[in-house]
Amino acid sequence: MSERPPTIYDVAKAAGVAASTVSRAFARPGRVNFATAERIRRVAAELGYRVSPLARGLSAGRTSMIGLGVADIGNPFYTEIIRGAQDAAAEAGYTLLVTDARESGAREREALERAVTTVDGLVLATSRMSDSAIRAIAKQRPVVVLNRAVTDVPSVLTDTADGMRRVVEHLAGLGHEGFTYVAGPEASWADGMRWRSLRELAPGSRRLGPYAPSVPGGGAAAADFLRAPSSAVVTYNDAMAIGLIRRLTVMGVRVPRDVSVVSFDNVEAAELVTPALTTVATPLRAMGRTAVVNVLAIANGAVPHTTEPMVLPSRLVVRASTARREKGGGRAVWEGPAPHAERRRNRTSPAWGTTNASGSSRRTADGSR
Amino acid sequence: MSERPPTIYDVAKAAGVAASTVSRAFARPGRVNFATAERIRRVAAELGYRVSPLARGLSAGRTSMIGLGVADIGNPFYTEIIRGAQDAAAEAGYTLLVTDARESGAREREALERAVTTVDGLVLATSRMSDSAIRAIAKQRPVVVLNRAVTDVPSVLTDTADGMRRVVEHLAGLGHEGFTYVAGPEASWADGMRWRSLRELAPGSRRLGPYAPSVPGGGAAAADFLRAPSSAVVTYNDAMAIGLIRRLTVMGVRVPRDVSVVSFDNVEAAELVTPALTTVATPLRAMGRTAVVNVLAIANGAVPHTTEPMVLPSRLVVRASTARREKGGGRAVWEGPAPHAERRRNRTSPAWGTTNASGSSRRTADGSR
DNA sequence: CAACATGTGGCAACCGCTTGCCGCTCCGGC
DNA sequence: GCCGGAGCGGCAAGCGGTTGCCACATGTTG
Known part of the structure; x- marks a missing residue:
């Protein structure tokens, strides 16, 4: 629309200097006499000049963009x-x-291939590509993968084993013993890790799935679960826990009274649903940040000292979806009203601002029943 | 990393043609003899050649990227x-x-200024910039704004008045009469529209706020609301409704038994919370799509016939946060001192029911997503 | 058979900016 | 007074494509 935007040449002419000087005035502070630079900047502002990231990227070889690939x-x-x-x-x-x-x-490949030449570095969050495909990309640009370990490629992941240990301890502390793991996508590296950790920590655990890592996916697990229930369930992620709980509720199984549910990730909705989810908080924000910081460091010349994964700690956020196991719960818990036993739960303070509402609201709901 | 990626010149040499032919083989199908093009493509694939979006963008003036600006x-x-x-x-x-x-x-301006030269078109969703700032950008690139009307700039918005009409009819049908509007950000165009529509349709309505358009923001409105309650509340968006409901619940006010709450947007969480939200479904997806389609059309030469806003229909999704108003209630459930009791009586006598059987399950499923 | 349209490929001039290299000016030191 | 260096600005060659224009070979047409 309207006329063509000004270039460094327009600015150069207006300021009475060479284009290279204008370029340097913007990109190389100190290289140009301060007064000159100041004048150039003024003129540029008057003309409404802005550098073209395209042209800059083309000639300089750096675009100051970094790519982040996500599945959804x-x-x-x-x-x-x-x-x-x-x-x-x-x-x-x-x-x-x-x-x-x-x-x-397929779309991931395509999008990434298009982006790879445009960015100075790439962060791959939960990629569906093969290790070798990732390594191929890593040959062209600095890459950091999230939530997955790929040999020879720097990665940042969370301490699954530690998180799962907290889960098991928490559940055991509430009197639960046999656990069911509701699995997410088979291709998921994280899913494999979670299940493996659980099985190591609680050898008696069983596994259901895989299911889609979504609310409906979790719902789909409900029927299967009831076929051979346990008093506590661990789901691959929060969405599945939500779906599972909803479905169970519809079927007359109460959470957490009849079944305790723990999930992973601690997405925002985990706190908003009823019951609020007890979940292992994956340090999502920190992961994103760490990955970018590192990819930038590599892009700017830092040789990665090691491709050992960077492991971030996770923590268990206890909310309302877990409870003490009812005594005498040896029978199928959903078959009738559970005994109204006194139960009490120690909860850690939620990570989110606004809260105590979840706690209180739950207590209210219970009391008024 | 590794050696420099192949360019059209490398491909040209390997295929025994001129660089321009290579370029055309990719960008101008039909312009080059099929057999030649085929050979070029093969050679290119062997070499692992990919076009550089940067270079292409620089010389062709189009980048095949379109920008979408969001607040968060x-x-x-x-x-x-x-x-x-x-x-x-x-x-x-x-x-x-x-x-x-x-x-x-400020960040919005900065990010947009950087992006504007890079993209072929721009969609501004809920911009915080002034109309004139938007028009300035629209002079450089095709722009479509979402959820807001800016003179001389194409826009797509939803039929607020119609949506609000449905809200009012729904609530009236349930026996409610005096409404409270819990306002979102003052700068929001949509907020203004919603309040204006409500006031026109239900002149007796009152307005509270502004509050932050978030869960905590909605929570903050609870206390103010109780100071001069009504039997039905309309909030600026879903997040606020969630916050409001949670806070009210903590304070002993039950939704929807005591107060009905309707919100706007129908975000995903609206269906997951308890009670599930009765909300006006803004056709978010369609808006995004429509905006892009139009900005692309303009970028590709279509002269917008008119800058009349494109208005998309909205619909009311009835779930569990609204219920029939109880007759003969009348006692303030929250029991606390109600400072403005006098004024309240003059308006609408809030009738908190005590016998409502309306439950947690949602009445109407919103199957489609 | 001449005149001409059509299909293909090459040449070279950009697109807007960066940067290595050069040259001029000015200074301080010997 | 001469020399080396620092400071500063200009020249010009790219970066990797695109595209207007031209040239040549063939096919068509009258």
Whole structure:
């Protein structure tokens, strides 16, 4: 629209200097005499000049953009990662280019291939690509993968074993013993880790699935679960826990009275649903940030000392979806009203602002029943 | 990392043709003899050649990227918009560049200025910038604004008046009469529209706020609301409704038994919380899609016939946060001192029921998503 | 058979900015 | 007075494509 935007040549002419000087005035502070630079800046502002990232990127070889590949931009799991990445990128003067694979491996490849030449570095969150495909990309640009370990590629992940240990301890402390793991996507590296950790910590555990890592997916697990129930369930992620709990509720099984449910991730909705979810908080934001910081470091010449994964700690957020196991609960818990035993739960303070509402609201609901 | 990626010149040499032919083989199907093009493509594939979007953008003047500016990429309100935009962009072979203002007007300007030269068109979702700032950008690139009307700039918005009419009819049908509007951000165009519509349709309505358009923001409104309650509340958006309901519940006011709450947007969480929200479904996805389709049309030469806003229909999704108003209630459930009792009586006598059987299950499923 | 349209490929001039290299000026030191 | 260096600005060659224009070979047409 309107006339063509001004270039450094227009500015140069107006300021009576060479184009190279204008370029340097913007990109190389100190290289140009201060007064000159000042004048150039003034003239540029008057003309409404802005550098063209395209041209700059083409000639300089750096674009100040870093890419973040996610499977689904709308998935709440990623939103915190995106925020963390965004923060770190912005702080470093970089623009974050989020590419959405929309749950398709093919699309992921395509989008990434398009982006790879455009960005100075790439963060891959929960990629569906093969290790070798990732390594191929890592040959062209600095890459950091999230939530997954790929040999020879730097990665940041959370301490699954530790998180699961907390889960098991928490549940055991409430009197639960046999656990059911409701699995997410088979291709998921994290899913494998979680199940493996659980089985190691609680050898008697069983596994259901895989199911889609979504609310409906969790719902689908309900019927299977009831076929061979246990007093406590661990789900792959929060969405599945929500789906499972809803479905169970419809079927007359009360959570947490009859069944305790623990999930992973601690997405925002985990606190909003009823019952609020007891969940292992994956440090999503920190992961996004860490990944970007590192990819930037590598892009700017830092040789990664090691490709050992960076492991971030996780913590258990206890809310209302877990409770002490009812005595005499040896029988199928959903078959009738559970005994109204006194129960009490120690909860850690929720990580979110606004809260105590979840706690109180739950207590209210119970009391008025 | 590794050696420099191949260019058209490398491909040209390997294929024994001129660089321009290579370029055309990729960008101008049909312009080159099929056999030649085929050979070039093969050689290119062997070499692992990919076009550089940067270089292409620089010389061709088009980048096949379109920008989408949002206030907060993690806000569920935007996720559906993003998805819709993403879909439309992908279908047209464009890449979507989402820029996140992170709730800051300054950042929005900065990010947009950086992006504007990079993209072929821009969609502004709920911008915080002034009309004139938007028009300035619209002079440089095709722009479509969402959820807001800016003279001389194409826009797509939802039929607020119609949506509000449904709300009022729904509530009236349940026996409610005096409404309270819990307002969102003052700068929000949509907020103004919603309040204005409500006041026109139900002149007796009152307005509370503004509050932050978030869960805590809605919670903050609870106390104010109880100071001069009504039997039905309309909130600016879903997040506020969730916050309000939670806070009210803590204070002993039951929703929907004591107070009915209707909100706007129908974000994903609206269905997951308890009680599930009765809400006006803003066609988020369709808006994103429509905006992109139109900005693309303009970018590709279509002269907008008119800058009349494109208005998308909205619909009311009835769930569990609204219920029939109880007759003969009348006693304030919250029992605390009600400072403005006098005024309250003059308005609408709040009738908190005591015998409502309306339960937690939602009455109407909103199957489609 | 001449005149001309059509299909293909090459040449070279950009697109807007960066940067290595050069040259001029000015200064201080010997 | 001469020399080396620092400071500062200009020149010009790219970066990797795109595209207007031209040239040549063939096919068509009258």
